[in-house]
Amino acid sequence: MFNSLSDRLQDTFDKLRGKGRLTEDDINVAMREIRLALLEADVNFRVVKNFVARCKEKCLDSEVLDSLTPAQNVVRIVLDELTTLLGSTDSKLTLAQNRTPNVIMLVGLQGSGKTTAAAKLAYLLKSQGHSPLLAACDTHRPAAADQLATLGGEIGVSVYRGDGRDAVAVATGSIQEAVDHLNDIVIVDTAGRLQIDEEMMEEAVAIKRAVRPDQILMVVDAMTGQDIVNVVTEFANRVDFDGVIMSKLDGDARGGGALSVREVTGKPIKFVSMGEKPESLEVFHPDRMAKRILGMGDVVGIIEQAQKVADEQQIQDAERMLREGFTMDDLLSQMQQIRKMGGLAKIMGMIPGMERAMGQMPSGAMDDSQLTRIEAIIHSMTREERMRPKIINGQRRKRIAVGSGRSIQEVNQLIKQWDEMNKMMSKMKGMMNQGGGKKGRRAMQQMMRNMGGGNLPF
Amino acid sequence: MGFFDSLKQGLKRSREAINEIFYMGGEVDEQFWEDLEDTLVMGDMGAEVAMRVTDDLREQAARENLTRANQLRDALAERLAEEFPTAERDPFTDLPSCVLFVGINGAGKTTTVGKLAGRARDAGVSCLIGGADTFRAAAIEQLEVWGRRAGVDVITRDRGADPASVCYEVVEEAEKRGSRLVLIDTAGRLHTSSDLMRELAKVVNVTRKRSGIPVSVVLVIDATTGQNGLNQAHEFNDALELDGLIVTKLDGTAKGGIALAISSQLGLPIYRIGVGETLDDLQTFDALDFCRALVGEGM
Numbered sequence: 001m002f003n004s005l006s007d008r009l010q011d012t013f014d015k016l017r018g019k020g021r022l023t024e025d026d027i028n029v030a031m032r033e034i035r036l037a038l039l040e041a042d043v044n045f046r047v048v049k050n051f052v053a054r055c056k057e058k059c060l061d062s063e064v065l066d067s068l069t070p071a072q073n074v075v076r077i078v079l080d081e082l083t084t085l086l087g088s089t090d091s092k093l094t095l096a097q098n099r100t101p102n103v104i105m106l107v108g109l110q111g112s113g114k115t116t117a118a119a120k121l122a123y124l125l126k127s128q129g130h131s132p133l134l135a136a137c138d139t140h141r142p143a144a145a146d147q148l149a150t151l152g153g154e155i156g157v158s159v160y161r162g163d164g165r166d167a168v169a170v171a172t173g174s175i176q177e178a179v180d181h182l183n184d185i186v187i188v189d190t191a192g193r194l195q196i197d198e199e200m201m202e203e204a205v206a207i208k209r210a211v212r213p214d215q216i217l218m219v220v221d222a223m224t225g226q227d228i229v230n231v232v233t234e235f236a237n238r239v240d241f242d243g244v245i246m247s248k249l250d251g252d253a254r255g256g257g258a259l260s261v262r263e264v265t266g267k268p269i270k271f272v273s274m275g276e277k278p279e280s281l282e283v284f285h286p287d288r289m290a291k292r293i294l295g296m297g298d299v300v301g302i303i304e305q306a307q308k309v310a311d312e313q314q315i316q317d318a319e320r321m322l323r324e325g326f327t328m329d330d331l332l333s334q335m336q337q338i339r340k341m342g343g344l345a346k347i348m349g350m351i352p353g354m355e356r357a358m359g360q361m362p363s364g365a366m367d368d369s370q371l372t373r374i375e376a377i378i379h380s381m382t383r384e385e386r387m388r389p390k391i392i393n394g395q396r397r398k399r400i401a402v403g404s405g406r407s408i409q410e411v412n413q414l415i416k417q418w419d420e421m422n423k424m425m426s427k428m429k430g431m432m433n434q435g436g437g438k439k440g441r442r443a444m445q446q447m448m449r450n451m452g453g454g455n456l457p458f
Numbered sequence: 459m460g461f462f463d464s465l466k467q468g469l470k471r472s473r474e475a476i477n478e479i480f481y482m483g484g485e486v487d488e489q490f491w492e493d494l495e496d497t498l499v500m501g502d503m504g505a506e507v508a509m510r511v512t513d514d515l516r517e518q519a520a521r522e523n524l525t526r527a528n529q530l531r532d533a534l535a536e537r538l539a540e541e542f543p544t545a546e547r548d549p550f551t552d553l554p555s556c557v558l559f560v561g562i563n564g565a566g567k568t569t570t571v572g573k574l575a576g577r578a579r580d581a582g583v584s585c586l587i588g589g590a591d592t593f594r595a596a597a598i599e600q601l602e603v604w605g606r607r608a609g610v611d612v613i614t615r616d617r618g619a620d621p622a623s624v625c626y627e628v629v630e631e632a633e634k635r636g637s638r639l640v641l642i643d644t645a646g647r648l649h650t651s652s653d654l655m656r657e658l659a660k661v662v663n664v665t666r667k668r669s670g671i672p673v674s675v676v677l678v679i680d681a682t683t684g685q686n687g688l689n690q691a692h693e694f695n696d697a698l699e700l701d702g703l704i705v706t707k708l709d710g711t712a713k714g715g716i717a718l719a720i721s722s723q724l725g726l727p728i729y730r731i732g733v734g735e736t737l738d739d740l741q742t743f744d745a746l747d748f749c750r751a752l753v754g755e756g757m
Contacts, residue, residue, distance in 0.1 A: 036505050042684030045500045110707065111564025111680060142572075142603030147596030150617075154595075194710045221564065225502035225684025227712035248563065251648040253686035 027059045030074060041256035044229045047263045055081050079290055085259055086286035087268045094242075095185070095214045101133070101178040102185045103211050107204055107239055108219035109231060110192030113247035115144060117219050117273055118189040119151035120281035121245075125185055126157060127279075133183035134159040135174030137167040137207060138191040140200075148189055155278050158183070167191065171207045188213065195234035204239050216241040217270065222248045222255040229264050236265045243270035246284070250274040258289060326425045328386035331418055332378045335371050373406055377414050380404035389418050491516060494534075502684055503715035507722065511537055535749040541718055542745035545702060545727035549674035550574060553583065556629065556640040556669050558590075558662060560698060561678035562690055563646035566706035566732065568597060570678055571643045572604025574730075576737045578639050579608050586635065588628030588642035589614030590621040590661060601643055621645065621657065622664040629669045640671070649693035662698050674701040676729060681707045681714035691720040700724070706732040709739070 031052050038048045058077045095102040104121065106114045115138065122132040134152050136159055138144035145161045152159035160177045162170035171188055178186045190207060193200035208216065218241040220228065235241060244261055249272045258269055272289075274280040378386065380403030385392055392400070392415060401408045491512055498508035515530060515537055524530055549555045559567040571587060578585040587605050589612055591597035598614050605612035613628045625642055632640045644661060647654040666673045677700050679687055694700055703726050705717045714731075721728055728743040 039499050039505050040685050042502075042686065045496060109682065109710070111566055113564055116563075141600070142607075143596040143599035145596075146599040147594070150595035194707070196709075196711060221680075221682070223562070223680075223684060223686040223690075224682050225687075225712065225716060226500045227502070227682050227710065228684075230711040231682070248648065250650070251562070251686065252650045252689055253684075257684070 024060060027056060031056050034078065038256060041254035042225050043256035044226055044260035047260045051081065051085065082290040083287050086262055086289055093215055093270065100184055101175065103188060103213040104185065105188040105190065105208065105213040105216045106219055107190055107216060107235060107241060108192060109194060112192065112219045112221045113273060114192060114219045115147050115189050117245050117247060118148065118187050119155060120273060120278055122157040122187055123155045123278040124281050130185050131183045132157055132185045132187055133174060133178045135171055135186055135188045136161045137170045137188050139165055139167045139170065140191040167203055168206050168210050171211045175211055195231050201238050208239055215243065217243050217245050219245045219247055220257060220261060222246050222257060223251065223253040224257045228257040228260050232261050232265050236267065241267060243268050245271045245273060247273040326422045328378050328381060328389055328418060332375060335375055338371060373410065374414055376404040377406055377411055389415055501713035501715035504685055504719040507719050535746065538718065538749040539745040541722035543721065543725050543727050545729060548729060550729065553638040554671040556665065556671050556673045558642045558644060558665060558673065558675045559678055560644050560658060560675060560694060561646060562648055565646065565678045565680045567646060567678045568600050568643050570704055570706060570732065571601065571641045572608060573737050573740045574641055575604065575610040576608035579610055583639050584637045585610045585639045585641065586628065586632045586637040587612045588625060588640060590624045591643050591645040592617050592619045592621050592624060593645040622661045625661055625665045626668050629665060633670060649690045655693065655697045659697050676702050676704055678704045678706060679717065681705050681717065682710060682712040683716050687716040688719055688723065691724055695724055700726055702727045702729045704730045708732060709734045
């Protein structure tokens, strides 16, 4: 398996870290590694050249070379440079105030995820209090309009299909439809097209001319390789888009393309698309993205994700746990939380340094099958045993082991883990009583909320 | 448009880039090797393969005393072609055959199934399409449109049905009808989603177990994919034991170098490449032709 960008940089900086003072040669070695790593992360070749040159210049500053911690300084410079390149502020949609309906148009290559992104965008706008209308202007791909109609139906947004033949006619029709039905935003989904397909590019321009969109967003697959530069340059020249939606970022692609797009077209990345569900369209955070690329961990991301899955019920559960102690059922529900968040591996990958540690572990050590085993053991316990694990004696252990198909040792291990967590729980309870007051309780709630998903029982 | 022409057109950009290097001058110098490596990297071949190929070529140049850049052109094409393993069996012509198409979202699985069905029908082969993408909205409708165009029956179930049981039914129906070629479309999924990968492994296992005719699992990969394509291929291969690849969307400016990286690292043959929108643009893959087109050898 080839090294990911973060692994490569980490290796380089580990080497640098051993040194008190860096020479120009050291910087050259580091820059070579960075160059290779960025290339493997699909950052475009030319962009890499510029980027590395800029970083090198800054690193050769005497302040960096003479400082006590040159390696950290190099890391900081690379990170800053990366963040700047990705765009320094969070971008939002800019819609004309005095126009109804506003129009957003989506363009991109085949299979980049336009239709899915259209539905997600509609969902996002709807949740912000808008009343969007989806216009199915992909008249080329079979059943594209059906797909949009189904997705629209799922999120409760109406879809305008027109005659399903002439894309421009559908687009203009959708504006009238929006006026008639009091929709304030029209999202125009267009057919996927190659940037060298003259006829299709002409169609995109014609749609643009017909509906004069407030915003044109280009959907770019995060897994795209070097060619991304040719694609976005041509789209920028012909249709001139305003921003980018990066799709399929829930995979393990490093998304180096994001760097290239910014550098080559100067267009901001406005959203990132992180999965199949309609709510998985997120605002782009350049700083987080840069950190993620550099393997510094997306800690903010973990907390947000934990907060998303932790609902009111779980906060109540947490309070009950503090009052009455931690049961096996609680352990089980934590386990299921982890699954909801995308499994151990995904969470671990977001914690700083963990990615590297995981690389060194034998494969399967961080396997979610461990979760399944623990689940099986807990499922083999009686209700009473789950509520009061203290009553589990030798006889019961044997029965649980047989019932779950695991060894007695594994059952023991689980009980020991539970015991430790329970002790931790009572410590926290003590802390809370000491601190007392409303403020302490709130802090504890916050802690529990984060713990709900992030805390690992082993 | 013939095979060479369409392939040539698709690969025009990369050929121009490589031509630039070759025409730079007669004698090759350090700069030449560096540029060559960079160009290969730019074609999404991956730094690893690019370096290995250049190093090998360098040795060969020293050994055979190849001092002129255009002499190296032949050597490079042959060297690149060696990276591709050859297919022992073509699952689309060695019949009877059952092929499962897997890949990430938007790679072009459904379209590929549609095109292959059309070609099989034209060649007079009794063909059956299975729609095991019961997840994506309107995937079944899309496949049915392709089926109607090709004049091939599509066996599927409603959205949300268990894809493994759909496959079971498809194979059963194919046996009943005596179909010679069975093409099964599956739902696109990211290789990082372990649950979905397990589901797919089940689909593949059920089909392999139930089917009386040879089953091939083919990974469909988008030519514009970058180095992440390797991760994809590794994960899909680990979970499903792939038989080969189909590379789509080679008609753009993407060089499809990732195809070379995957094919050589995993030892998977490339069965077909997609170089355009029409039925005929799904071509049989020929490593040397592909590489010659890539380096722009006198075509």
